[in-house]
Amino acid sequence: MTAPVTPVIELRDIYRTFRNGDEDVDVLKGVSLTILPGEFVAIVGASGSGKSTLMNLLGCLDRPTRGQYLFNGQDVSALSKDELAALRRDAFGFVFQSYNLLPGGTARENVEVPAVYAGVSRLERHRRAEALLTRLGLADRLGHQPGQLSGGQQQRVSIARALMNGGQVILADEPTGALDSHTGEEVMALFAELAAQGHTLILITHDAKVAAHADRVIEISDGVIMADQGPSLSQYEQRTPITATSLNTRPGNFFTNLGEALRMSLSALTGNLFRTVLTLLGIVIGVASVITMLAIGDGARQSIVDRISSMGSNLLLVRPGAPNQRGWGTTTLIPEDAYAVSELPGIVAAIPEQSGTVTLRAGGRDHSSEVMATSSAFSAVRSWPVEYGSFFTREDELDFASVAVLGQTAAKAVFPDQDPLGQYVMVDNVLFLVIGVISSRGASPMGRDEDDVIIVPFESGGVRLLGRRYLRTMTVAVASDADIYAAQQAVQDLLLRRHGVEDFQIRNMESIIESVTETQNTMTLLLGSIAAISLLVGGIGVMNIMLVSVTERTREIGVRMATGARTGNIMQQFLTEAVLVSALGGVLGVLIGLSVTLMLEKLGTDVAFSAMPVMLAFGCAFMTGLVFGYLPARKAAHLDPVVALASE
Incomplete structure (x- = not known):
């Protein structure tokens, strides 16, 4: 006695209802159907008869509203999306009227798509795809894209794709509808050959001539099967059906799938190069801006801190005027205060300072410069050495000597063609002997040229040039082994005793450096934030382009789902594309940002290179792709396969 045959497909009282506005429309009405392996x-049915809806249900692209669907004896009605995708991947092959080939892929790459989602190795995929295409007469078309193939050749590629994972059940939807009669006959002969080899073929058509090639014809009208001769056991016994157990497929692991997603993403991005470049542009500008802005901010901060630190970290700055008030023009500090502070324990020197603008004249040349009246300890306390010649001495101060030390800029302005040492310079109306030229200091943090200066003894400069003895500032040098805060308190106590009121301000260099650093950090953060906004805008651009890409590639997504792509596969691919764009933009942005920063450094801008801004900018670009690519990827992954395949 012959063992009972398990149908490959069995439908029991299947209904499929669609919502049309406020009305439910039954497209399939209690369809029951049994199809044996092989x-x-x-x-067959007219347009609107429900045959395409039936095909979508048979191919697990859609779910019945009610009823039971058994595939190889397993109830698939309640399977999850990923379980249905696995079933399509392992058991089904689809041949569409419009071929539905991926436009950017070659014939071989299109055939390989189902095997990608089955986890087949790349080498094995190549071998299997080439064998199938050769078998179908396309050995010389392996590297051709769909646009380079005729309609019949494209249909053969889609048939090869349907066979890639074994093709236990091949569903062909109007496979000859877009072909001429001769090519259509060739395709139908090919289907007959596949049926003879044991493939279960289900042909959806409205053409009775095409249907005549089949062993069994089922007529459907208005969602109801009108005629069906039933399965033929004799045909089943004459063939050796291909079964799911003969398929050598397996789901790919994460890294295999990631590698394939990366390869497909590169193909998709290079396929629309101009749009990819525009998408990259926002990320590139954002990353380059972050790196450049932070480098400029860090460089400015470091420059200011270095300049202040170069004067020594053991200095106290005493200015006239009550705390929290501007001290310019006040007369609360006098030279005797500096002399008294110099006598305190732990104090190396206290130098008085007064300044003003004067006119230098020598050899028929006039030059406006700043005069600094100070003490002989100025050079040592301010760590500003003489380049050649000498600095004036304490005796020069006491003798009211008319000697001067020139800054580099002032020296070049009044003595451009000769050595200024031993020369006389008229400062306003007072003649001074140049005894030295101090080393170059460059621009101050405020941008003033510190080398455009003439330095003279305090007594002779204050009285004879500036006409005043009060101090603009007093700089106090504390011994290196002394406590600067204790020294500051001692100076404050002394000046309080001398003045009776607190009409002065004292700050130590450490607090100034901390304050400047804090201010510059705020400015750097502000610059970085402005640059980060451009990176955010670039991220929004990535999301926008990816959403457009999902819309444009909806049918491609449907094809991938029909060939076995799970939700995770689709999401991984689109996320990979978004991250790839952002990462590539990040790399280019880093290179451009570093190049611009180097160029600015060559032009004299203070910049500071460090790894952190580069890593931060690139990391933000990478995360931008991940965050802004998630929504488009999720939208793609949750598309309905039937709706996606029907899109134009």
Whole structure:
């Protein structure tokens, strides 16, 4: 006695209802159907009869509203999306009227798509795809894209794709509808050959001539099967059906899938190069801006801190005027205060300072410069050495000597063609002997040229040039082994005793450096934030382009789902594309940002290179792709396969 045959497909009282506004429309109405392994079945019906809806249900692209669907004896009605995708991947092959080939892929790459989602190695995929295409007469078209193939050749590629994972059940939807009669006959002969080899073929058509090639014809009208001769056991016994157990497929692991997603993403991005470049542009500008802005901010901060630190970290600055008030023009500090502070324990020197603008004249040349009246300890306390010649001495101060030390800029202005040492310079109306030229200091943090100066003894300069003895500032040098805060308190106590009121301000260099650093950090953060906004805008651009890409590639997504792509596969691919764009933009942005920063450094801008801004900018670009690519990827992954395949 012959063992009972398990149908490959069994439908029991299947209904499929769609919502049309406020009305439910039954497209399939209680369809019951049994198909044995190896059968060649044609489902025939007019347009609107429900045959395409039936095909979508048979191919697990859609779910019945109610009823039971058994595949190889397993109830698939309640399977999850990923379980249905696995079933399509392992058991089904689809041949569409419009071919539905991926436009950017070659014939071989299109055939390989189902095997990608089955986890087949790349080498094995190549071998299997080449064998199938050769078998179908396309050995010389392996590297051709769909646009380079005729309609018949494209249909053969889609048939090869349907066979890639074994093709236990091949569903062909109007496979000859877009072909001429001769090519259509060739395709139908090919289907007959596949049926003879044991593939279960289900042909969906409205053409009775095409249906006549099948062993069994099922007529459907208005969602109801009108005629069906039933399965033929004799045909089943004459063939050796291909079964799911003969398929050598397995789900790919994460890294295999990631590698394939990366390869497909590169193909998709290079396929629309101009749009990819525009998408990259926002990320590139954002990353380059972050790196450049932070480098400029850090460089400015470091420059200011270095300049202040170069004067020594053991200095106290005493200015006239009550705390929290501007001290310019006040007369609360006098030279005797500096002399008294110099006598305190732990104090190396206290130098009085007064300044003003004067006119230098020598050799028929006039030059406006700043005069600094100070003490002989100025050079040592301010760590500003003489380049050649000498600095004036304490005796020069006491003798009211008319000697001067020139800054580099002032020296070049009044003595451009001769050595200024031993020369006389008229400062306003007072003649001074140049005894030295001090080393170059460059621009101050405020941008003033510190080398455009003439330095003279305090007594002679204050009285004879500036006409005043009060101090603009007093700089106090504390011994290196002394406590600067204790020294500051001692100076404050002394000046309080001398003045009776607190009409002065004292700050130590450490607090100034901390304050400047804090201010510059705020400015750097502000610059970085402005640059980060451009990176954010670039991220929004990535999301926008990816959403457009999902819309444009909806049918491609449907094809991938039909060939076995799970939700995770689709999401991984689109996320990979978004991250790839952002990462590539990040790399280019880093290179451009570093190049611009180097160029600015060559032009004299203070910049500071460090790894952190580069890593931060690139990391933000990478995360931008991940965050802004998630929504488009999720939208793509949750598309309905039937809706996606029907899109134009």
